[in-house]
Amino acid sequence: MDIRGRWISAKQMETRLPTHQLIPAVTFTCQRCGAFPVKGHCTCGKRCYYCRRCIAYGKLRTCDQLITDTRPLDPVHPAQHQPIRLTPAQTTVARTIEQTILRGGRLLVHAVCGAGKTPMFFPGIERALANGKRVLVTAPRADVVRELTHHIKQAFPTAHVVSLYGGSADRLLLGEITVSTTHQLIHYRSCFDVVLLDEVDAFPFHMNWTLHRYVKRAMTQKAALILLSATPSMWHRRYPTVRLMRRYHGHPLPVPRLKSPFTMQSIVEWLHQYEQQPRLVFVPRIAALEAWQTRLKEVGIDVTTVHAEDPDRIEKIQAFRTTNGILLTTTILERGVTISNVQVAVLDADQGFSTKALIQISGRVGRDAAYPDGDISFFANDRSDALFYAIHQIQKANRWTTS
Amino acid sequence: MKCLCCQHDFIPNWELSNMWTSQNICNPCKMKFVKSGGCVDCGKPGIELCQDCRRWQNLGLPLHTRTMYLYNEEAKAFMHRYKFLGDTVLIRMFTDELKKVKMRRGWIVPIPLSRDRLSDRKFNQAEEIARRMNGKVTLALKRDEGTPQSRKSREERLKRSNPFHVTKEVAGKNILLVDDVYTTGITLRQAMVRLKEAGASEISAVTLFRSI
Numbered sequence: 001m002d003i004r005g006r007w008i009s010a011k012q013m014e015t016r017l018p019t020h021q022l023i024p025a026v027t028f029t030c031q032r033c034g035a036f037p038v039k040g041h042c043t044c045g046k047r048c049y050y051c052r053r054c055i056a057y058g059k060l061r062t063c064d065q066l067i068t069d070t071r072p073l074d075p076v077h078p079a080q081h082q083p084i085r086l087t088p089a090q091t092t093v094a095r096t097i098e099q100t101i102l103r104g105g106r107l108l109v110h111a112v113c114g115a116g117k118t119p120m121f122f123p124g125i126e127r128a129l130a131n132g133k134r135v136l137v138t139a140p141r142a143d144v145v146r147e148l149t150h151h152i153k154q155a156f157p158t159a160h161v162v163s164l165y166g167g168s169a170d171r172l173l174l175g176e177i178t179v180s181t182t183h184q185l186i187h188y189r190s191c192f193d194v195v196l197l198d199e200v201d202a203f204p205f206h207m208n209w210t211l212h213r214y215v216k217r218a219m220t221q222k223a224a225l226i227l228l229s230a231t232p233s234m235w236h237r238r239y240p241t242v243r244l245m246r247r248y249h250g251h252p253l254p255v256p257r258l259k260s261p262f263t264m265q266s267i268v269e270w271l272h273q274y275e276q277q278p279r280l281v282f283v284p285r286i287a288a289l290e291a292w293q294t295r296l297k298e299v300g301i302d303v304t305t306v307h308a309e310d311p312d313r314i315e316k317i318q319a320f321r322t323t324n325g326i327l328l329t330t331t332i333l334e335r336g337v338t339i340s341n342v343q344v345a346v347l348d349a350d351q352g353f354s355t356k357a358l359i360q361i362s363g364r365v366g367r368d369a370a371y372p373d374g375d376i377s378f379f380a381n382d383r384s385d386a387l388f389y390a391i392h393q394i395q396k397a398n399r400w401t402t403s
Numbered sequence: 404m405k406c407l408c409c410q411h412d413f414i415p416n417w418e419l420s421n422m423w424t425s426q427n428i429c430n431p432c433k434m435k436f437v438k439s440g441g442c443v444d445c446g447k448p449g450i451e452l453c454q455d456c457r458r459w460q461n462l463g464l465p466l467h468t469r470t471m472y473l474y475n476e477e478a479k480a481f482m483h484r485y486k487f488l489g490d491t492v493l494i495r496m497f498t499d500e501l502k503k504v505k506m507r508r509g510w511i512v513p514i515p516l517s518r519d520r521l522s523d524r525k526f527n528q529a530e531e532i533a534r535r536m537n538g539k540v541t542l543a544l545k546r547d548e549g550t551p552q553s554r555k556s557r558e559e560r561l562k563r564s565n566p567f568h569v570t571k572e573v574a575g576k577n578i579l580l581v582d583d584v585y586t587t588g589i590t591l592r593q594a595m596v597r598l599k600e601a602g603a604s605e606i607s608a609v610t611l612f613r614s615i
Contacts, residue, residue, distance in 0.1 A: 038405075038410070040490060040491060040492035041491070041492055042491070043491050043525065043526035043531060044525060044526075050489075052410075052490060052492070055484075055488055055489070055490050056488070058488075059488065059489040059490075
C-alpha cells in the first residue's frame with residue numbers, strides 16, 4: 001500500500017521499506033488526532049494508555065507506532081473541466097479564486113445560499129492541476145461530500161478523483177482531486193497545495209479546533225486556503241473576502257415575512273394556503289416536534305416528523321421530495337437540501353434559532369430557476385436579535401450590487 | 404466532570420449516600436440501560452420462569468444467572484465500543500453495580516477467549532468485567548480455537564462440542580462464572596459442565612447483559 005503523505009498505525013502495515021519512518025503513536029499529545037489524549041487505561045499490563053478521542057479510527061496505544069513513507073508524492077497531471085456557464089458576477093469570483101490559488105494565501109468566498117458555489121471553483125481547480133498542485137475539496141458533512149463528488153466527477157472526467165467519507169471505498173487514497181469530509185483528513189499530512197473548504201460555519205466544524213487542526217495539517221506550507229460559506233462568522237470575516245449576493249438565476253432572495261404574534265389559526269391558514277406545494281416546517285427542539293404533531297392532528301393535518309436521531313430520516317426526506325406533504329423538522333435540514341418549489345415556515349423563530357440557522361433556512365426557498373420565489377414565514381410570539389439580524393442580512397444581500 | 408459514556412460535562416450528585424460511589428456517567432446515559440428482571444434464572448423480562456430455563460432444568464442443567472441489564476440498542480452500541488473498538492475504560496461506568504457482586508470464599512471465573520481471539524483483541528472482555536467485582540478472580544478455564552460465536556445461529560451453538568478445559572484444581576470450590584452477554588446460556592452451561600466434572604461444588608453466574 002502506498003502511504004506517502006499519510007500516517008497510519010504500524011499494525012496496518014505488514015511490509016517495512018527503508019524509506020518508511022516510524023514514530024511513537026501517543027506521547028504527550030496523540031500523534032494521530034493531535035489533541036491531548038483523553039487517557040484510557042490499557043489492559044496490556046504495562047504502563048500504557050490509549051487515546052479515547054480518536055478511538056473511532058481504531059485503538060491507538062502508547063506502545064503502538066505510526067508509520068509513513070518519506071518519498072515525495074507523485075506529480076499531478078493537468079485535466080480540463082467540462083464547459084460551464086457562469087454569470088458575470090460568478091466569473092468575477094471565479095477569477096479571484098483562481099488568482100488566490102496561484103498566489104497562495106487565504107480567501108473567504110461569502111456567497112448566498114443557492115449562488116452556485118460549486119461551478120465557481122472549477123476554473124481554479126483546472127489552473128491548479130495545470131500548475132502541478134494537488135487539490136482538496138472538503139466539507140464537514142458526508143452528504144455534502146457525496147454531492148460535491150458527483151459534481152466534480154462530472155466536471156473532470158479525466159482527473160483522478162478520490163472521495164473520502166465514513167464508509168467510502170477510497171479510504172486512505174490520495175487523488176489529484178480529493179473530496180473529503182474533514183474527519184477523514186486525520187491521516188493526511190502536508191499533501192494538498194490547494195484546499196477548498198466548503199460550509200466552514202457548519203456543525204461540527206464550527207468551533208471544533210480538532211477538525212481545524214486536521215485541515216491545517218493536511219495543507220502544505222505554501223498552500224492556498226479558500227473558505228466558502230453563506231453565513232461566515234466574524235472569525236472568518238477577517239480573511240480577504242469576495243462577495244456574491246445574487247443567486248445563479250439572478251432573482252433576489254425571498255425575504256422572510258415575520259408573523260408576530262401568531263396563533264394556531266394562523267399556522268393552519270398558512271398550511272392550507274400552500275396546499276399544492278411541499279411545505280417544510282422548522283421547530284426549535286426535538287421535544288417540540290411531537291407537541292406540534294399532536295396539535296396539528298387535532299385540527300386534521302397529517303405531518304411527518306424528522307430529526308437527527310431518527311433512524312429512517314434519509315428515506316423520509318427522500319419520500320418528501322416527491323410528494324406535496326408537510327415535513328416537520330428540527331434544524332438538521334437547514335443545509336444541503338434542495339427541494340423544488342418548497343414553502344418554509346419557522347415556528348417559534350424567536351426561540352433557539354441563531355441568525356446563521358435562520359439565514360440558511362431562508363435559503364431553502366426558491367433555489368430552483370423554475371420557481372425562483374416562494375414563501376418563507378417566521379412565526380414568533382416574542383422578539384429576538386437573531387430574528388431581526390437574519391431578516392436584515394437577507395434584505396442587505398438583496399440590495400447588494402457588483403461594484 | 405466529563406461523562407465516560409457521552410464525553411459531555413455533567414455535575415455529579417454530591418450527597419452523603421453516594422460519596423463512595425464512582426459517579427462517572429451522567430444521568431441521561433445511565434437511564435439508557437434498562438435493568439433486567441423477571442425470570443428467576445436468567446432475568447428475562449415479563450416471565451416467572453422462561454421457556455429456555457425450563458428446558459435447561461428438564462435437561463438437568465439449572466444455572467442461576469444474574470443478568471444486570473437488558474441488551475437493548477444502547478447496550479449493543481456499548482458492546483460495540485467496548486469489545487470491538489477496544490475502549491476498555493468504558494466498563495468503569497458499571498463499577499458501582501459490579502462492585503455489589505461479592506464472592507467471599509469462592510472464585511470468580513471469567514469465560515475465557517481462545518488464544519487467537521485474545522491475541523487479536525488484546526484483552527478478555529469477561530475478565531475485565533470480573534476484575535471490577537469483589538472477590539478473587541481466577542483464570543481456571545481454557546478455550547479451544549474455534550469460530551467466533553456471535554455469527555452462529557442457535558442450532559449451531561447447541562450442536563457445537565464443548566470447547567472448555569479446566570486448568571486448575573477446582574474440587575470443592577464455589578464458583579461464579581462471568582460473561583458479557585447471555586443469549587442462549589449455552590456457553591455458561593458448557594463451562595459449568597466442565598467445572599462440575601472437575602468437582603466444583605456450587606456454581607452460579609453473572610452476566611452484564613441479557614439478550615432479548
